[in-house]
Amino acid sequence: MARAITTKQKVSWTILAWAFGLLMFFPIMWTFLTSFKTEGAAIADPPVWFFFDWTLENYTAVQERSNYPKALMNSIIIAVGSTILGIIIAVPAAWAMAFVPGKRTKDVLMWMLSTKMLPAVGVLYPLVLLAKWLGVIDSRILLIVVLMLINLPIIVWMLYTYFKEIPGEILEAARMDGASLKSEIIHVLTPMAIPGIASTILLNIILAWNEAFWTILLTTVNAAPLTAFIASFSAPEGLFYAKLSAASMMAVAPILIMGWFSQKQLVRGLTFGAVK
Protein backbone atom coordinates (compact mmCIF):
# COMPACT_ATOMS: atom_id res chain seq x y z
CA MET A 1 0.00 0.00 0.00
CA ALA A 2 1.56 3.20 -1.12
CA ARG A 3 1.30 6.13 1.16
CA ALA A 4 -0.98 8.85 -0.06
CA ILE A 5 1.02 11.99 -0.67
CA THR A 6 -0.76 15.19 -1.37
CA THR A 7 0.44 17.32 -4.22
CA LYS A 8 0.86 20.18 -1.79
CA GLN A 9 3.32 18.17 0.29
CA LYS A 10 5.17 17.11 -2.79
CA VAL A 11 5.48 20.68 -3.98
CA SER A 12 6.89 21.91 -0.70
CA TRP A 13 9.43 19.09 -0.52
CA THR A 14 10.34 19.84 -4.11
CA ILE A 15 10.97 23.50 -3.37
CA LEU A 16 13.14 22.64 -0.38
CA ALA A 17 15.15 20.02 -2.26
CA TRP A 18 15.71 22.30 -5.23
CA ALA A 19 16.80 25.11 -2.92
CA PHE A 20 19.47 22.89 -1.38
CA GLY A 21 20.48 21.50 -4.75
CA LEU A 22 20.92 24.93 -6.25
CA LEU A 23 22.83 26.09 -3.18
CA MET A 24 25.30 23.21 -3.56
CA PHE A 25 25.61 23.84 -7.27
CA PHE A 26 25.87 27.61 -6.95
CA PRO A 27 29.70 27.90 -6.87
CA ILE A 28 29.90 25.92 -10.12
CA MET A 29 27.10 27.96 -11.66
CA TRP A 30 28.77 31.19 -10.60
CA THR A 31 32.10 30.10 -12.08
CA PHE A 32 30.30 29.18 -15.28
CA LEU A 33 28.64 32.59 -15.52
CA THR A 34 31.82 34.46 -14.63
CA SER A 35 33.74 32.66 -17.34
CA PHE A 36 31.62 34.49 -19.92
CA LYS A 37 32.05 37.95 -18.40
CA THR A 38 34.61 40.59 -19.17
CA GLU A 39 37.14 41.07 -16.36
CA GLY A 40 35.36 44.29 -15.48
CA ALA A 41 31.96 42.64 -15.21
CA ALA A 42 33.45 39.78 -13.18
CA ILE A 43 34.22 42.10 -10.27
CA ALA A 44 31.33 44.51 -10.79
CA ASP A 45 29.79 45.88 -7.61
CA PRO A 46 26.97 44.90 -7.20
CA PRO A 47 27.57 41.54 -8.91
CA VAL A 48 25.89 41.03 -12.28
CA TRP A 49 23.95 37.80 -12.71
CA PHE A 50 22.69 37.10 -16.21
CA PHE A 51 22.49 40.44 -17.94
CA PHE A 52 25.97 41.25 -19.09
CA ASP A 53 27.73 41.16 -22.44
CA TRP A 54 28.44 37.47 -22.85
CA THR A 55 31.87 36.92 -24.32
CA LEU A 56 34.08 33.99 -25.23
CA GLU A 57 37.26 36.00 -24.96
CA ASN A 58 38.35 34.34 -21.71
CA TYR A 59 38.25 30.91 -23.27
CA THR A 60 40.37 32.01 -26.20
CA ALA A 61 42.73 33.89 -23.88
CA VAL A 62 43.31 30.83 -21.70
CA GLN A 63 43.81 28.55 -24.68
CA GLU A 64 46.37 30.94 -26.06
CA ARG A 65 48.37 30.76 -22.87
CA SER A 66 51.31 28.67 -23.89
CA ASN A 67 50.93 25.98 -21.26
CA TYR A 68 47.21 25.25 -21.30
CA PRO A 69 47.08 22.78 -24.22
CA LYS A 70 50.09 21.01 -22.78
CA ALA A 71 48.48 20.71 -19.34
CA LEU A 72 45.31 19.39 -20.92
CA MET A 73 47.25 16.80 -22.90
CA ASN A 74 49.14 15.79 -19.77
CA SER A 75 45.92 15.39 -17.82
CA ILE A 76 44.40 13.21 -20.51
CA ILE A 77 47.49 11.07 -20.96
CA ILE A 78 48.06 10.63 -17.24
CA ALA A 79 44.43 9.91 -16.33
CA VAL A 80 43.76 7.55 -19.22
CA GLY A 81 47.21 5.97 -19.15
CA SER A 82 47.17 5.18 -15.44
CA THR A 83 43.65 3.77 -15.70
CA ILE A 84 44.45 1.49 -18.63
CA LEU A 85 47.63 0.27 -17.00
CA GLY A 86 45.72 -0.36 -13.79
CA ILE A 87 43.00 -2.28 -15.60
CA ILE A 88 45.54 -4.49 -17.36
CA ILE A 89 47.10 -5.44 -14.05
CA ALA A 90 43.86 -5.62 -12.06
CA VAL A 91 41.58 -7.62 -14.36
CA PRO A 92 43.50 -10.92 -14.05
CA ALA A 93 43.88 -10.46 -10.31
CA ALA A 94 40.23 -9.62 -9.67
CA TRP A 95 39.20 -12.40 -12.04
CA ALA A 96 41.21 -15.02 -10.21
CA MET A 97 40.00 -13.86 -6.81
CA ALA A 98 36.36 -13.88 -7.88
CA PHE A 99 36.31 -17.20 -9.72
CA VAL A 100 39.03 -19.23 -8.04
CA PRO A 101 38.84 -17.97 -4.46
CA GLY A 102 41.39 -19.49 -2.13
CA LYS A 103 41.76 -19.42 1.61
CA ARG A 104 43.85 -16.26 1.44
CA THR A 105 41.73 -14.31 -1.05
CA LYS A 106 40.02 -12.26 1.61
CA ASP A 107 43.31 -11.45 3.30
CA VAL A 108 44.83 -10.34 0.01
CA LEU A 109 41.85 -8.09 -0.71
CA MET A 110 42.00 -6.54 2.73
CA TRP A 111 45.73 -6.03 2.48
CA MET A 112 45.34 -4.30 -0.88
CA LEU A 113 42.76 -2.01 0.67
CA SER A 114 45.17 -1.18 3.48
CA THR A 115 47.79 0.06 1.00
CA LYS A 116 45.26 2.66 -0.14
CA MET A 117 45.25 4.09 3.35
CA LEU A 118 48.93 4.81 3.46
CA PRO A 119 49.25 8.61 3.83
CA ALA A 120 51.07 10.07 0.87
CA VAL A 121 53.39 12.22 2.99
CA GLY A 122 54.74 9.05 4.55
CA VAL A 123 56.43 8.15 1.28
CA LEU A 124 56.89 11.62 -0.21
CA TYR A 125 60.63 12.09 0.00
CA PRO A 126 61.67 8.56 -0.98
CA LEU A 127 59.49 8.86 -4.05
CA VAL A 128 61.02 12.18 -5.06
CA LEU A 129 64.45 10.69 -4.48
CA LEU A 130 63.73 7.50 -6.45
CA ALA A 131 62.24 9.52 -9.29
CA LYS A 132 65.30 11.75 -9.48
CA TRP A 133 67.57 8.76 -9.29
CA LEU A 134 65.73 7.03 -12.15
CA GLY A 135 65.66 10.31 -14.06
CA VAL A 136 61.87 10.35 -14.35
CA ILE A 137 61.02 13.31 -12.15
CA ASP A 138 58.53 15.63 -13.88
CA SER A 139 57.67 13.01 -16.49
CA ARG A 140 54.29 11.65 -17.52
CA ILE A 141 55.41 8.07 -17.11
CA LEU A 142 56.18 8.69 -13.44
CA LEU A 143 52.71 10.07 -12.81
CA ILE A 144 51.06 7.31 -14.80
CA VAL A 145 52.79 4.71 -12.62
CA VAL A 146 52.22 6.52 -9.33
CA LEU A 147 48.53 7.21 -9.98
CA MET A 148 48.09 3.65 -11.20
CA LEU A 149 49.55 2.37 -7.94
CA ILE A 150 47.44 4.57 -5.67
CA ASN A 151 44.27 3.60 -7.53
CA LEU A 152 45.09 -0.06 -8.08
CA PRO A 153 43.41 -1.21 -4.83
CA ILE A 154 40.18 0.56 -5.84
CA ILE A 155 40.32 -0.91 -9.34
CA VAL A 156 40.87 -4.44 -8.04
CA TRP A 157 38.08 -4.06 -5.50
CA MET A 158 35.55 -2.67 -7.92
CA LEU A 159 36.28 -5.33 -10.51
CA TYR A 160 36.15 -8.00 -7.85
CA THR A 161 32.68 -6.95 -6.71
CA TYR A 162 31.46 -6.87 -10.31
CA PHE A 163 32.98 -10.25 -11.22
CA LYS A 164 31.54 -11.74 -8.04
CA GLU A 165 28.07 -11.00 -9.38
CA ILE A 166 28.57 -13.11 -12.48
CA PRO A 167 26.84 -16.40 -11.63
CA GLY A 168 29.16 -19.41 -11.46
CA GLU A 169 26.47 -21.70 -12.88
CA ILE A 170 26.87 -20.11 -16.26
CA LEU A 171 30.48 -21.18 -16.29
CA GLU A 172 29.58 -24.72 -15.36
CA ALA A 173 26.94 -24.86 -18.07
CA ALA A 174 29.45 -23.67 -20.63
CA ARG A 175 31.96 -26.23 -19.42
CA MET A 176 29.36 -29.01 -19.69
CA ASP A 177 28.74 -27.98 -23.24
CA GLY A 178 32.40 -28.60 -23.84
CA ALA A 179 33.63 -25.05 -24.00
CA SER A 180 37.37 -24.71 -23.57
CA LEU A 181 38.76 -22.28 -21.00
CA LYS A 182 39.63 -19.89 -23.80
CA SER A 183 36.20 -19.83 -25.39
CA GLU A 184 34.65 -19.71 -21.92
CA ILE A 185 36.51 -16.50 -21.26
CA ILE A 186 35.90 -14.94 -24.68
CA HIS A 187 32.29 -15.90 -25.28
CA VAL A 188 30.77 -16.24 -21.85
CA LEU A 189 32.58 -14.17 -19.29
CA THR A 190 33.85 -11.18 -21.20
CA PRO A 191 30.45 -9.95 -22.40
CA MET A 192 29.15 -10.17 -18.84
CA ALA A 193 32.17 -8.42 -17.39
CA ILE A 194 32.30 -5.48 -19.79
CA PRO A 195 29.79 -3.19 -18.02
CA GLY A 196 31.68 -3.58 -14.74
CA ILE A 197 35.01 -2.91 -16.39
CA ALA A 198 33.58 0.15 -18.12
CA SER A 199 32.32 1.68 -14.88
CA THR A 200 35.61 0.94 -13.19
CA ILE A 201 37.45 2.74 -15.99
CA LEU A 202 35.12 5.72 -15.73
CA LEU A 203 35.48 6.16 -11.99
CA ASN A 204 39.23 5.79 -12.10
CA ILE A 205 39.68 8.33 -14.84
CA ILE A 206 37.78 10.75 -12.61
CA LEU A 207 39.93 9.94 -9.58
CA ALA A 208 43.17 10.22 -11.54
CA TRP A 209 42.09 13.46 -13.23
CA ASN A 210 41.40 15.12 -9.89
CA GLU A 211 44.36 13.76 -7.96
CA ALA A 212 46.11 16.80 -6.53
CA PHE A 213 48.96 15.70 -4.30
CA TRP A 214 51.37 13.78 -6.47
CA THR A 215 50.43 15.68 -9.62
CA ILE A 216 51.43 18.96 -7.95
CA LEU A 217 54.50 17.78 -6.07
CA LEU A 218 56.07 15.53 -8.69
CA THR A 219 55.81 17.92 -11.63
CA THR A 220 57.24 21.29 -12.51
CA VAL A 221 56.96 22.10 -16.20
CA ASN A 222 56.92 19.15 -18.55
CA ALA A 223 54.40 16.80 -17.01
CA ALA A 224 52.24 19.30 -15.13
CA PRO A 225 48.57 18.40 -15.67
CA LEU A 226 45.56 20.66 -15.18
CA THR A 227 45.60 20.34 -11.39
CA ALA A 228 49.04 21.97 -11.32
CA PHE A 229 48.14 24.41 -14.10
CA ILE A 230 45.18 25.68 -12.12
CA ALA A 231 47.23 25.84 -8.93
CA SER A 232 49.57 28.22 -10.76
CA PHE A 233 46.66 30.68 -10.90
CA SER A 234 46.99 31.18 -7.15
CA ALA A 235 49.68 33.70 -8.02
CA PRO A 236 48.46 37.30 -8.53
CA GLU A 237 47.09 36.19 -11.87
CA GLY A 238 44.29 34.56 -9.90
CA LEU A 239 42.83 38.01 -9.57
CA PHE A 240 41.69 37.80 -13.18
CA TYR A 241 38.42 36.16 -12.19
CA ALA A 242 36.96 35.72 -15.64
CA LYS A 243 40.05 33.96 -16.96
CA LEU A 244 40.37 31.88 -13.83
CA SER A 245 36.74 30.85 -14.30
CA ALA A 246 37.23 29.94 -17.94
CA ALA A 247 40.30 27.85 -17.13
CA SER A 248 38.41 26.19 -14.28
CA MET A 249 35.42 25.33 -16.45
CA MET A 250 37.65 23.80 -19.09
CA ALA A 251 39.41 21.72 -16.44
CA VAL A 252 36.28 20.37 -14.81
CA ALA A 253 33.62 20.14 -17.52
CA PRO A 254 34.53 16.78 -19.09
CA ILE A 255 34.97 15.12 -15.71
CA LEU A 256 31.77 16.59 -14.32
CA ILE A 257 29.84 15.03 -17.18
CA MET A 258 31.58 11.69 -16.72
CA GLY A 259 30.89 11.94 -13.02
CA TRP A 260 27.17 12.36 -13.57
CA PHE A 261 27.20 9.17 -15.57
CA SER A 262 29.04 7.25 -12.90
CA GLN A 263 27.05 8.29 -9.80
CA LYS A 264 25.97 4.77 -9.02
CA GLN A 265 29.42 3.25 -9.40
CA LEU A 266 30.82 5.87 -7.10
CA VAL A 267 29.17 4.33 -4.06
CA ARG A 268 30.47 0.90 -4.91
CA GLY A 269 33.93 2.07 -5.83
CA LEU A 270 34.58 4.24 -2.83
CA THR A 271 33.01 2.19 -0.06
CA PHE A 272 34.55 -1.12 -1.11
CA GLY A 273 31.16 -2.78 -1.04
CA ALA A 274 30.55 -1.83 2.57
CA VAL A 275 27.35 0.04 1.68
CA LYS A 276 24.88 -1.50 -0.69
Next chain:
Amino acid sequence: MATAHSKSAARIMIAPAVFLLLVWMLVPLCMTLYFSFSDYRPLRGIFEPWVGFENYVRFFSSSSFLKSVFTTLWMVGGVLSITIIGGVLMALLLDRPIFGQGVVRMLVIAPFFIMPTVSALVWKNMFFNVDNGLFSYLYKWLGMQPYDFLSQAPIFSIVIIVAWQWLPFATLILLTAVQSLDSEQLEAAEMDGAPALSRFRFIILPHLSRAITVVILIQTIFLLSIFAEIFVTTNGAFGTRTLTYLVYQRVLESQNVGLGSAGGIIAVILANIVAIFLMRIVGKNLDT
Protein backbone atom coordinates in the same frame (compact mmCIF):
# COMPACT_ATOMS: atom_id res chain seq x y z
CA MET B 1 35.78 -27.33 -8.51
CA ALA B 2 38.90 -25.33 -8.52
CA THR B 3 41.56 -27.70 -9.64
CA ALA B 4 45.21 -27.53 -8.65
CA HIS B 5 45.86 -26.31 -12.16
CA SER B 6 43.41 -23.44 -11.98
CA LYS B 7 44.70 -22.57 -8.52
CA SER B 8 48.23 -22.09 -9.72
CA ALA B 9 46.94 -20.14 -12.71
CA ALA B 10 45.02 -17.93 -10.29
CA ARG B 11 48.15 -17.33 -8.29
CA ILE B 12 50.00 -16.20 -11.39
CA MET B 13 47.14 -13.87 -12.28
CA ILE B 14 47.16 -12.24 -8.86
CA ALA B 15 50.93 -12.03 -8.58
CA PRO B 16 51.63 -8.82 -10.58
CA ALA B 17 49.11 -6.74 -8.63
CA VAL B 18 50.34 -8.05 -5.29
CA PHE B 19 53.98 -7.65 -6.23
CA LEU B 20 53.54 -4.05 -7.42
CA LEU B 21 51.59 -3.00 -4.35
CA LEU B 22 54.10 -4.72 -2.10
CA VAL B 23 57.00 -2.87 -3.70
CA TRP B 24 55.02 0.38 -3.68
CA MET B 25 54.32 0.01 -0.01
CA LEU B 26 57.54 -1.41 1.30
CA VAL B 27 60.35 0.33 -0.55
CA PRO B 28 59.44 3.99 0.06
CA LEU B 29 58.11 3.27 3.52
CA CYS B 30 61.32 1.54 4.57
CA MET B 31 63.28 4.47 3.15
CA THR B 32 61.19 6.91 5.16
CA LEU B 33 61.70 4.79 8.24
CA TYR B 34 65.44 4.76 7.60
CA PHE B 35 65.60 8.53 7.04
CA SER B 36 63.60 9.13 10.18
CA PHE B 37 66.52 7.82 12.23
CA SER B 38 69.09 9.89 10.39
CA ASP B 39 70.08 13.52 10.22
CA TYR B 40 69.54 14.17 6.53
CA ARG B 41 69.54 17.73 5.22
CA PRO B 42 70.44 17.53 1.53
CA LEU B 43 70.59 21.30 0.95
CA ARG B 44 73.37 21.65 3.50
CA GLY B 45 75.00 18.42 2.47
CA ILE B 46 74.48 16.87 5.89
CA PHE B 47 73.93 13.14 6.12
CA GLU B 48 74.40 11.39 9.42
CA PRO B 49 73.01 7.86 9.00
CA TRP B 50 72.09 7.19 12.62
CA VAL B 51 70.92 9.65 15.24
CA GLY B 52 68.53 7.35 17.09
CA PHE B 53 65.19 8.77 18.08
CA GLU B 54 66.41 12.37 17.98
CA ASN B 55 64.08 13.32 15.10
CA TYR B 56 61.07 11.84 16.84
CA VAL B 57 61.90 13.64 20.06
CA ARG B 58 62.36 16.91 18.20
CA PHE B 59 59.24 16.44 16.13
CA PHE B 60 57.09 15.59 19.14
CA SER B 61 58.48 18.37 21.31
CA SER B 62 58.21 21.13 18.71
CA SER B 63 55.27 23.44 19.25
CA SER B 64 54.31 23.14 15.59
CA PHE B 65 53.59 19.42 16.03
CA LEU B 66 50.94 19.83 18.70
CA LYS B 67 49.47 22.79 16.81
CA SER B 68 49.31 20.82 13.61
CA VAL B 69 47.58 17.95 15.38
CA PHE B 70 44.94 20.32 16.72
CA THR B 71 44.52 21.94 13.32
CA THR B 72 44.10 18.51 11.76
CA LEU B 73 41.52 17.54 14.37
CA TRP B 74 39.62 20.79 13.85
CA MET B 75 39.56 20.36 10.13
CA VAL B 76 38.65 16.70 10.07
CA GLY B 77 36.13 17.16 12.87
CA GLY B 78 34.58 20.20 11.25
CA VAL B 79 34.23 18.61 7.84
CA LEU B 80 32.91 15.38 9.34
CA SER B 81 30.20 17.11 11.37
CA ILE B 82 29.02 19.21 8.46
CA THR B 83 29.03 16.36 5.97
CA ILE B 84 27.40 13.80 8.27
CA ILE B 85 24.61 16.04 9.55
CA GLY B 86 24.11 17.68 6.17
CA GLY B 87 24.40 14.34 4.41
CA VAL B 88 21.71 12.67 6.52
CA LEU B 89 19.33 15.60 6.04
CA MET B 90 20.05 15.80 2.33
CA ALA B 91 19.62 12.04 1.88
CA LEU B 92 16.25 12.10 3.65
CA LEU B 93 15.22 15.08 1.55
CA LEU B 94 16.21 13.45 -1.72
CA ASP B 95 14.39 10.28 -0.72
CA ARG B 96 11.09 12.19 -0.61
CA PRO B 97 8.87 12.11 -3.66
CA ILE B 98 9.89 15.30 -5.41
CA PHE B 99 9.66 16.67 -8.90
CA GLY B 100 12.89 16.44 -10.86
CA GLN B 101 14.63 14.20 -8.35
CA GLY B 102 17.27 13.10 -10.83
CA VAL B 103 18.25 16.68 -11.62
CA VAL B 104 18.46 17.69 -7.97
CA ARG B 105 20.68 14.70 -7.36
CA MET B 106 22.97 15.78 -10.16
CA LEU B 107 23.16 19.30 -8.73
CA VAL B 108 23.98 18.02 -5.26
CA ILE B 109 26.61 15.55 -6.34
CA ALA B 110 28.44 17.86 -8.76
CA PRO B 111 30.95 19.39 -6.29
CA PHE B 112 32.51 15.97 -5.70
CA PHE B 113 33.82 15.89 -9.25
CA ILE B 114 35.44 19.29 -9.15
CA MET B 115 39.21 19.25 -9.12
CA PRO B 116 40.46 20.20 -5.61
CA THR B 117 42.66 23.00 -6.93
CA VAL B 118 39.73 24.46 -8.86
CA SER B 119 37.33 24.44 -5.94
CA ALA B 120 39.95 25.89 -3.62
CA LEU B 121 40.77 28.72 -6.03
CA VAL B 122 37.16 29.48 -6.87
CA TRP B 123 36.22 29.71 -3.21
CA LYS B 124 39.34 31.64 -2.31
CA ASN B 125 38.97 34.30 -4.98
CA MET B 126 35.35 34.49 -5.93
CA PHE B 127 33.76 33.92 -2.53
CA PHE B 128 36.21 34.63 0.28
CA ASN B 129 38.20 37.48 -1.27
CA VAL B 130 37.80 40.53 0.91
CA ASP B 131 37.69 43.05 -1.95
CA ASN B 132 35.82 41.28 -4.70
CA GLY B 133 34.43 38.10 -3.18
CA LEU B 134 30.70 37.41 -3.24
CA PHE B 135 30.59 37.12 0.54
CA SER B 136 31.99 40.63 0.84
CA TYR B 137 29.19 41.95 -1.37
CA LEU B 138 26.72 40.07 0.76
CA TYR B 139 28.16 41.58 3.94
CA LYS B 140 28.09 45.06 2.44
CA TRP B 141 24.56 44.53 1.23
CA LEU B 142 23.56 43.57 4.75
CA GLY B 143 25.27 46.73 5.97
CA MET B 144 28.20 44.97 7.66
CA GLN B 145 31.96 45.29 7.34
CA PRO B 146 33.41 42.84 4.80
CA TYR B 147 35.17 39.99 6.51
CA ASP B 148 38.50 38.58 5.43
CA PHE B 149 37.67 34.91 5.71
CA LEU B 150 41.00 33.34 4.86
CA SER B 151 43.07 35.36 7.29
CA GLN B 152 40.48 35.90 10.05
CA ALA B 153 38.91 32.45 10.07
CA PRO B 154 41.29 30.36 7.97
CA ILE B 155 40.46 26.91 9.35
CA PHE B 156 36.75 27.58 9.11
CA SER B 157 37.16 28.73 5.50
CA ILE B 158 39.07 25.62 4.49
CA VAL B 159 36.52 23.47 6.32
CA ILE B 160 33.79 25.10 4.20
CA ILE B 161 35.66 24.36 0.97
CA VAL B 162 36.40 20.75 1.88
CA ALA B 163 32.94 20.12 3.31
CA TRP B 164 31.44 21.42 0.08
CA GLN B 165 33.50 18.83 -1.80
CA TRP B 166 32.65 15.92 0.50
CA LEU B 167 29.01 16.60 1.32
CA PRO B 168 27.96 15.02 -2.01
CA PHE B 169 29.88 11.87 -1.15
CA ALA B 170 28.18 11.53 2.24
CA THR B 171 24.80 12.33 0.71
CA LEU B 172 25.16 9.77 -2.04
CA ILE B 173 26.19 6.96 0.27
CA LEU B 174 23.59 7.78 2.91
CA LEU B 175 20.95 8.05 0.20
CA THR B 176 21.84 4.55 -0.96
CA ALA B 177 21.40 3.38 2.62
CA VAL B 178 18.13 5.26 3.12
CA GLN B 179 16.69 3.73 -0.02
CA SER B 180 17.36 0.23 1.26
CA LEU B 181 15.19 0.94 4.31
CA ASP B 182 12.09 -1.20 4.57
CA SER B 183 9.29 1.28 3.97
CA GLU B 184 6.64 -1.00 5.48
CA GLN B 185 8.28 -0.69 8.86
CA LEU B 186 8.13 3.08 8.59
CA GLU B 187 4.52 3.02 7.48
CA ALA B 188 3.57 0.76 10.35
CA ALA B 189 5.25 3.12 12.78
CA GLU B 190 3.47 6.04 11.21
CA MET B 191 0.10 4.33 11.50
CA ASP B 192 0.78 3.55 15.12
CA GLY B 193 1.11 7.26 15.57
CA ALA B 194 4.86 7.54 16.08
CA PRO B 195 5.87 11.17 15.55
CA ALA B 196 8.36 11.97 12.80
CA LEU B 197 11.17 12.64 15.23
CA SER B 198 10.95 9.29 16.97
CA ARG B 199 10.57 7.52 13.64
CA PHE B 200 13.88 9.13 12.73
CA ARG B 201 15.47 8.37 16.08
CA PHE B 202 14.36 4.73 16.40
CA ILE B 203 14.07 3.46 12.85
CA ILE B 204 15.99 5.56 10.38
CA LEU B 205 19.06 6.41 12.43
CA PRO B 206 19.80 2.83 13.55
CA HIS B 207 19.40 1.70 9.97
CA LEU B 208 21.86 4.36 8.82
CA SER B 209 24.42 3.80 11.57
CA ARG B 210 26.54 1.44 9.51
CA ALA B 211 26.60 3.71 6.49
CA ILE B 212 27.44 6.67 8.74
CA THR B 213 30.34 4.74 10.24
CA VAL B 214 31.63 3.89 6.79
CA VAL B 215 31.38 7.51 5.66
CA ILE B 216 33.19 8.71 8.78
CA LEU B 217 36.03 6.25 8.35
CA ILE B 218 36.54 6.72 4.63
CA GLN B 219 36.35 10.47 4.86
CA THR B 220 38.74 10.53 7.79
CA ILE B 221 41.32 8.66 5.78
CA PHE B 222 41.00 11.07 2.87
CA LEU B 223 40.72 14.15 5.06
CA LEU B 224 43.84 13.34 7.05
CA SER B 225 45.77 13.98 3.87
CA ILE B 226 44.08 17.15 2.64
CA PHE B 227 46.72 18.95 0.70
CA ALA B 228 45.72 20.94 -2.38
CA GLU B 229 43.09 23.00 -0.57
CA ILE B 230 45.68 24.28 1.90
CA PHE B 231 48.41 24.59 -0.70
CA VAL B 232 46.28 26.86 -2.87
CA THR B 233 44.50 28.94 -0.24
CA THR B 234 46.89 29.72 2.61
CA ASN B 235 49.99 27.64 1.91
CA GLY B 236 49.97 26.66 5.56
CA ALA B 237 49.87 30.22 6.90
CA PHE B 238 47.45 31.56 9.55
CA GLY B 239 47.60 28.35 11.57
CA THR B 240 46.24 26.08 8.85
CA ARG B 241 49.19 23.71 8.96
CA THR B 242 47.88 20.19 9.33
CA LEU B 243 50.12 17.25 10.13
CA THR B 244 50.27 16.35 6.45
CA TYR B 245 51.18 19.89 5.54
CA LEU B 246 53.79 20.16 8.28
CA VAL B 247 55.51 17.01 7.02
CA TYR B 248 55.40 18.32 3.45
CA GLN B 249 57.02 21.58 4.52
CA ARG B 250 59.72 19.87 6.56
CA VAL B 251 60.56 17.46 3.77
CA LEU B 252 60.31 19.57 0.63
CA GLU B 253 60.44 23.21 1.68
CA SER B 254 63.01 23.26 4.45
CA GLN B 255 64.53 19.99 3.22
CA ASN B 256 64.98 18.58 6.68
CA VAL B 257 64.35 15.03 5.50
CA GLY B 258 65.17 13.32 8.78
CA LEU B 259 62.75 15.40 10.81
CA GLY B 260 60.05 15.27 8.13
CA SER B 261 60.37 11.53 7.79
CA ALA B 262 59.81 11.10 11.52
CA GLY B 263 56.63 13.15 11.04
CA GLY B 264 55.69 11.00 8.05
CA ILE B 265 55.99 7.83 10.10
CA ILE B 266 53.80 9.39 12.80
CA ALA B 267 51.21 10.26 10.15
CA VAL B 268 51.30 6.67 8.88
CA ILE B 269 50.73 5.31 12.37
CA LEU B 270 47.81 7.68 13.01
CA ALA B 271 46.18 6.79 9.69
CA ASN B 272 46.61 3.10 10.43
CA ILE B 273 44.67 3.41 13.67
CA VAL B 274 41.68 4.73 11.69
CA ALA B 275 42.23 2.18 8.96
CA ILE B 276 42.00 -0.76 11.34
CA PHE B 277 38.44 0.19 12.26
CA LEU B 278 37.43 0.63 8.64
CA MET B 279 38.95 -2.68 7.63
CA ARG B 280 37.06 -4.47 10.36
CA ILE B 281 33.74 -3.22 8.97
CA VAL B 282 34.64 -3.95 5.37
CA GLY B 283 35.96 -7.38 6.32
CA LYS B 284 32.73 -8.28 8.11
CA ASN B 285 30.75 -7.36 5.04
CA LEU B 286 32.93 -9.53 2.85
CA ASP B 287 31.77 -12.66 4.65
CA THR B 288 28.07 -12.13 4.06
